Amino acid sequence: MTLFKSLKEKFEKKDFTTDVILSDALNVDKRTIFRNRVNYGVNLGSLFVLESWIYDDLFNEVGGGNTEFDAVSKCATKFGTNGAADRLRQHYQSYLQKIDWNFLRNNANITSMRVPIGYWHVNNGSFLNGLPFQPVAGVYANAKPWDYLKQLISTASKYNISILIDVHGLPGGANSEAHSGIIQNPAVFFKTSKYVSKMCDEILPFIARDICVPYENIAGLQIVNETYFDNSANDIKSYYSRAVSSISKIDNNLPVIISDGWWPQQWSDWVSANNLVNNVVIDSHVYRCFSNEDKSKDAGTIINQLPQTVSLDKGKADFVVGEFSCVLDEETWKRTNGNRSVFISNFGTMQTNIFPKMASFGWYFWTLQFKWGDGGEWGFIPQVSKKNLQLRSKTVKSIDQNTVSRIIAEHIQYWNGKGDKFEHWRFEDAIRQAVNDIQGFNGLDNSRIGRWKSWTARRRREYVAAKGDSSFMWEWDQGYQRGLDEFNK
Structure with missing residues (x-):
């Protein structure tokens, strides 16, 4: 019954x-709670989608490179397919072994992890025919990232921590950044029908069936990381509609996370108008260190304006802050008088106080850990340890x-x-x-x-x-x- x-x-x-x-x-x-609670979480940046500024070991092996495709291709040329796969496996193992689960559960009180993956990792590279990562498919077949992802999910389950699967890299790119796996400028994913069909008809359904249905601690499936800003966004809307339809046929209760393309209102209006509230959560990334507008402000101004600048229409749709940090640009610091540590603490506390009131799916800090050092204002562990983030209480009130x-x-x-x-x-x-x-x-x-x-x-x-x-x-x-x-x- x-x-x-x-x-x-x-x-x-x-x-x-x-x-x-x-x-x-x-x-x-x-399962219902994992999919519907407010999340206090962290990103696992550069576990699978490699970024040299976070983990540089594979890049250093081959003398540089800007993207994962660069690094893996050069590695395969230098060490062979098996040699490149060995190095990827060593990276996955080292990263996972370094995770301090007791700290995350008992000190950080997290509920969830957002795990960026690329389409090339899915089922150990078995969907790469005709896609840009096809030349290195053999490396991923041997490195078996999909197996390590499942290992991560199972371990997280023991701590009642959920996993948000984030398809961070799409074929042809949803943007022109290195975190897409290959830099494609301009990004062409949304305008390339064979790429969209591959994702909607094969890759996303496989993830839903192989990961999201069997594992009860999956919080949701994010079908894109960051889309570029587009005033009409017709191609993006088409992809979102197809992807949601495809996933909902497999599991209609699975949250599907989309990107707000740096315009939250555009997508809360779209979700509401298309009656997708029951299926879709909108991801809005909150950074105050990249735009010229933010660089022109001092730290105090940025912090004081957060209640106005974090503008998410929670009356129309459910939101998540999938990425944020405690980083402000050096131009901002040049304009700021006072104790930097105090400003950082106020910045982190203010953000994590606002987000759970605006974003019903919660927040995920960028990012968990680094090859060298603790990441400073990008690092979750030092920001938690310095009490710069407003963490959730684990005391149950009657x-x-x-x-x-x-x-x-x-x-x-x-x-x-x-x-x-x-x-x-x-x-x-x-x-x-x-x-x-x-x-x-x-x-x-x-x-x-x-x-x-x-x-x-x-x-x-x-x-x-x-x-x-x-x-x-x-x-x-x-x-x-x-x-x-x-x-x-």
């Missing part, structure tokens, strides 16, 4: 005007049922005499349902309900299916939202 069939039967046996939702009816399983009853009584009293008929029982059902949901999430390491747009819409649909629609569903809406506002903290 499914969870909500059980719930429906409980409703059918009761008088609607007196029914309250029982706690045993709304327990949520771990919900006072007297407070719940008081809120219900206040709602009824407020509307008393303001109309001839109401369905206040819907308000009561909703707030008690919200409380049960919150307690269910809290049961897994004090998780909080996230994806507020999607989650509330889901609960609303289930409630209407069980108790019928009504012109008084606004009371349910108010009750559920009040429950989240009061207790989902």
Whole structure:
């Protein structure tokens, strides 16, 4: 019997005007929590998608190179396919062995890891025919990055840490940066039909079936990292639509993460207009060290403006801050008077205080670890250790049922005499349902309900299916939202 069939039967046996939702009816399983909670997470930059400024070992072996394709190609030429594969395997093993899981769980209190991969890593390079990484397919077949990814997912599961699979590199590039695996300028992925078809018809469905369905601790599947800014974005919208459709046929509850292309409102409008709230989360990267506008400001100004500049329309769509750091440009520091360490602490604290209020899927710091040193203001471990990030609490707070009853009584009293008929029982059902949901999430390491747009819409649909629609569903809406506002903290 499914969870909500059980719930429906409980409703059918009761008088609607007196029914309250029982706690045993709304327990949520771990997979549901992993996919729907607010995340406090970190990126695993340069585990799979190699970036020389983070891990330079393979690049140094061959005397440089700007991208993973450069480094691996040169390595294969110099050491042969097996020799290049050996070096990749050594890198994967070294990176994974260096992860301090106890620190992440007990000190950083993370819930999730965002793991950038390239299309060339999927199933150990088995989809590379006709794609730019085809010349080095044999290296990945021998290095077996897909096996190491599964090992990572399994280990994370033991710590109740979820994995966000981030397809960071697309064939032809979603942008012209080195983190696409090959620098393609201009980037051509979205305008190349064979690349789009390969992703939507083969690669993304394989990831969904091979990783996202079998492993319960997958938070979602990100189908692109950063897209370039595009005023109309018709090609990007076409890819997103095809990809979401393809993935949802395999698992309609799997969150699909898209990029905001540096214009969040464009994509919250699109998600809302196309009724994709239940499937899509929008990734917005927040950096204050790259634009000329930010470089022209002092640190205090950037920090003080964060509440205005982190502008995400949470009323229309669910967001995640997939990347951010504590880095400010040296031009900013030249304009800043005062203690740099204090500014960095204020910057990190302000960001991580704002993000969970705006981005219902949470945040992921860039990045976890480096070959040399700790990464400084790019490094998650030093920023946590210096208490520069507002971390989540793992202390579970009980919900006072007297407070719940008081809120219900206040709602009824407020509307008393303001109309001839109401369905206040819907308000009561909703707030008690919200409380049960919150307690269910809290049961897994004090998780909080996230994806507020999607989650509330889901609960609303289930409630209407069980108790019928009504012109008084606004009371349910108010009750559920009040429950989240009061207790989902």
